[in-house]
Amino acid sequence: MLKAVGHLDADCFYVSAERVRDDFLRGKPVGVLGNQGACVIAKSYEMKAAGVGTGMPIWDALVRCPEGIYVKRDFRWYEVLSRQMLEVVQQWSPRVEYYSIDEFFFAAEPGPDGSFQRLAERIRGAILDRVGVPVTVGIARTRTLAKLISDMAKPFGALAILDRRAEEELLAERPVTEITGIAGRRAARLSPWGILTCLDLAQADRRLVRSLLTATGEALWWELNGEDVRPIQSRRPSHKALSRGGSFGEATHRPTVLYAWLVRNLERLIEELEYHAVAAGRLTVQVIYKDGRSGVGQATLPVPADRFDVLLDVVRPCLRRAWIPRALASHMHLIADNLTARRDTPADLFESPARRARAEAVAQLKREVNARHGRFVLRSAATLPLASIYRDTANEYDICDIRGKICF
């Protein structure tokens, strides 16, 4: 059977997700705000037509599109729909790569009629029916080609291109910068050689491409020529480091507030460690101050851990080292590295089994309560100075709590 790769990308996903639960937003210019409500992080096609760009501050957007409707982001809802879309694609494909919250690659296998074009249309239709989100689906011989096709077919496109002549027509029309991974600097290296379109790149000498763009570029060359060299990763590669943190919104010099942020970031980091089933071997706390200074504290754990009580004992002195008294702090990052798979983590021989059992029971209870009643419903009392952050449901999920990249 002929094999192919599919690429599925939701059309203006955050806006489409808002429209799923609010019909009023359909057909109207809609902008989704992030970053404490200051910037447009996603916009509908109607708002784009009015000249509003992604990342534009709200005050500029209001000038260009005063009739627009601006809503605050709700990543928790977007993640719910993302999971539903993934489930639909999994019904059509044995292997699906969750590439980002609204983008998947999948192994495409045509139905009994042998048509990839119909497969693309069916998946698009199934997602609209069952999730309510419009998506674009591209199918090709490789993932790089599939993504180029779906980018071209947006919005609400479904297109399968598998023969070389049609591929070449497509490649000839697209500048090389449309290939993910070839931005300004790489494109500048290609242009002196007359490589401007995707077809130029596909027809260039492979060794030249390798010398200009390293092995990454060579992989793209193969992909553009129909050799599928980047297989679908239905399991994510393990991470080298995991981190949580970001801006406080409002700068602070109060130690209790800084400590509250430390605990909040630690609770978020532990969720991530648990999700990836890894334990941290080293932790770093970085605090950035408004005057441009920054402080860092780092500690290595004797035994890798993912438990709140153990990690808190480690990060507390790190914060003390990163703290500059009376300076106004604006950001904090908490980074875990030297990660090991949890199943390979040895027990700490110096800890009493009773203490360990108790801490694990507490952690388990916390997970269960939060899974049932909402994230952070049960959390450390040290986070009390941040009550307003927890009251605002829009802060339940921050941008970096969404696994995978941000989508547009």
Ligand SMILES: [Mg+2]
């Ligand atoms: Mg998208």
